[in-house]
Amino acid sequence: MDFKTLTPSKTGWAGVQADALLVVVAGEGVPAGLDAPLAAALDSALSTGDFACKAGRTLYLHRPEGVKASRLVFAWSADASAKALRKAVAAGAVPLDKGGTKHLAVGVAGVGELGAAHAEAVVAALEDSVYLYRATKPSAPEPARLLQASVLCTRAEQRAVAEGLARARAVAAGVHLARECANRPANVCTPSYLAEQARKLAKSHGLKVEVLDRKDCAKLGMGAFLAVAQGSEEPPRFIVARYQGAAKSVAPIVLVGKGITFDSGGISIKPAPEMDEMKFDMGGAASVLGTLRAVAEARARVNLVGLIPSCENLPSGRSVKPGDVVTSLSGQTIEILNTDAEGRLILCDALSYAERFAPAAVVDVATLTGACMIALGHHRSGLFAADDGLAAELLAAGERALDPAWRMPLDDEYDEALESNFADMANVGPRAGGAITAAKFLQRFARKLPWAHLDIAGTAWRSGKHKGATGRPVGLLTHWVLARAG
Numbered sequence: 001m002d003f004k005t006l007t008p009s010k011t012g013w014a015g016v017q018a019d020a021l022l023v024v025v026a027g028e029g030v031p032a033g034l035d036a037p038l039a040a041a042l043d044s045a046l047s048t049g050d051f052a053c054k055a056g057r058t059l060y061l062h063r064p065e066g067v068k069a070s071r072l073v074f075a076w077s078a079d080a081s082a083k084a085l086r087k088a089v090a091a092g093a094v095p096l097d098k099g100g101t102k103h104l105a106v107g108v109a110g111v112g113e114l115g116a117a118h119a120e121a122v123v124a125a126l127e128d129s130v131y132l133y134r135a136t137k138p139s140a141p142e143p144a145r146l147l148q149a150s151v152l153c154t155r156a157e158q159r160a161v162a163e164g165l166a167r168a169r170a171v172a173a174g175v176h177l178a179r180e181c182a183n184r185p186a187n188v189c190t191p192s193y194l195a196e197q198a199r200k201l202a203k204s205h206g207l208k209v210e211v212l213d214r215k216d217c218a219k220l221g222m223g224a225f226l227a228v229a230q231g232s233e234e235p236p237r238f239i240v241a242r243y244q245g246a247a248k249s250v251a252p253i254v255l256v257g258k259g260i261t262f263d264s265g266g267i268s269i270k271p272a273p274e275m276d277e278m279k280f281d282m283g284g285a286a287s288v289l290g291t292l293r294a295v296a297e298a299r300a301r302v303n304l305v306g307l308i309p310s311c312e313n314l315p316s317g318r319s320v321k322p323g324d325v326v327t328s329l330s331g332q333t334i335e336i337l338n339t340d341a342e343g344r345l346i347l348c349d350a351l352s353y354a355e356r357f358a359p360a361a362v363v364d365v366a367t368l369t370g371a372c373m374i375a376l377g378h379h380r381s382g383l384f385a386a387d388d389g390l391a392a393e394l395l396a397a398g399e400r401a402l403d404p405a406w407r408m409p410l411d412d413e414y415d416e417a418l419e420s421n422f423a424d425m426a427n428v429g430p431r432a433g434g435a436i437t438a439a440k441f442l443q444r445f446a447r448k449l450p451w452a453h454l455d456i457a458g459t460a461w462r463s464g465k466h467k468g469a470t471g472r473p474v475g476l477l478t479h480w481v482l483a484r485a486g
């Protein structure tokens with residue numbers, strides 16, 4: 001979808017040429033200063049007494065008098081925040097999603113000065129409203145016809161709004177890629193498929209991509225990654241994708257994404273219900289590809305490296321077994337007590353690999369633990385970082401992007417649970433505090449790195465009727481990288 005700013009002339013919003021006009025009203029009631037024809041249309045509808053002006057409500061009017069657009073939708077927002085605006089625009093887009101609206105104009109009344117964050121919220125809501133997965137569902141309805149959206153603003157607001165639209169467009173492209181990858185089933189989205197997507201991205205966006213196969217990884221000594229990969233016939237891939245937007249001498253940011261394209265649990269096999277959702281276990285990898293795309297489209301002056309260890313976790317005659325001890329790339333040995341704690345095994349070797357880039361910061365992103373989902377639900381991702389400055393940067397980026405995270409602890413007491421009689425560490429601790437012990441495991445491989453970890457088990461996809469990838473945390477990561485780029 002294309003997004004523009006539009007500064008209406010004297011005729012005001014009622015005179016705007018578009019197929020539909022969406023007027024978001026912040027707060028309760030009828031906004032002051034609304035164009036006369038719009039106010040009249042709203043007054044007349046309200047005079048029926050059928051309708052309350054409350055957050056979440058919308059009102060659709062057809063061919064209102066004195067209004068150029070043939071469709072007029074009012075959508076009420078709880079307050080003037082970008083977060084509330086995103087919800088209101090999402091609601092307001094619903095009555096338009098089946099119609100012939102190609103060009104939508106969006107006006108926001110009652111927020112005071114419209115800023116970049118508001119513009120980003122409008123883009124996020126509209127892009128989400130038109131997203132439809134069709135890759136393996138030919139019977140899905142035709143894609144939405146909404147092609148262009150204009151955000152109405154004053155001259156004074158135009159600069160900030162345009163800047164917000166540009167950033168949001170880049171984020172949306174990244175979110176789209178992440179969703180398209182993660183939604184594909186595991187028989188389509190294999191490690192080789194992810195490598196192919198990285199190569200495509202390299203071509204279209206000028207990245208450098210290198211893909212290591214099983215042999216390459218064995219030569220390097222990635223014993224933990226390969227232990228997970230050994231149970232499957234599907235060849236593993238270790239993807240290295242590099243975006244260079246700054247001088248070569250500038251230390252890069254490294255993003256590491258968990259790329260388990262299907263997690264059956266392995267020999268420690270998972271129960272059958274909802275196991276299909278373990279195709280989303282490459283959500284971290286998808287978000288790293290998405291962030292690379294967003295950052296490249298924004299032409300950010302930064303160096304960014306994406307590392308994606310990718311394989312399947314399956315039971316077979318060749319699978320790694322509970323009790324097996326493997327040697328990681330770092331040289332530390334690991335007793336694999338539970339083959340279902342595979343994410344940390346592939347990530348630890350990727351973290352060791354990250355050292356060679358002498359990075360300014362490393363963030364790994366993973367659908368790592370069911371425990372994190374229990375702790376935080378589906379709204380906030382879990383953030384782990386020893387460094388307060390890095391943690392604050394990432395939390396702030398999440399708030400700005402409306403893709404929020406919440407900081408979790410890393411006290412050393414949690415580390416003791418990983419002690420083993422047979423190796424330098426075990427790959428699991430007790431059930432309690434499972435998201436934290438997983439992070440403590442990773443931290444053992446990040447001692448030489450400025451490191452943070454995002455557990456996105458609760459936020460990378462939705463279950464139930466609206467099952468599907470969310471594209472999170474591309475927003476958080478992109479905002480963070482762009483802020484670092486300055």
Ligand code: BES
Pocket residue numbers: 263265281338340341342343367368369370371373428429434457458
């Ligand atoms: N991919 C899962 C985590 C997961 C489970 C995410 C359910 C979202 C929903 C991960 O590989 C896993 O299986 N973790 C185990 C760890 C345990 C064995 C210590 C878990 O969370 O149960």
Ligand code: MN
Pocket residue numbers: 263265339340341342343
């Ligand atoms: Mn698992």
Ligand code: ZN
Pocket residue numbers: 260263281340342343367368
């Ligand atoms: Zn997993």
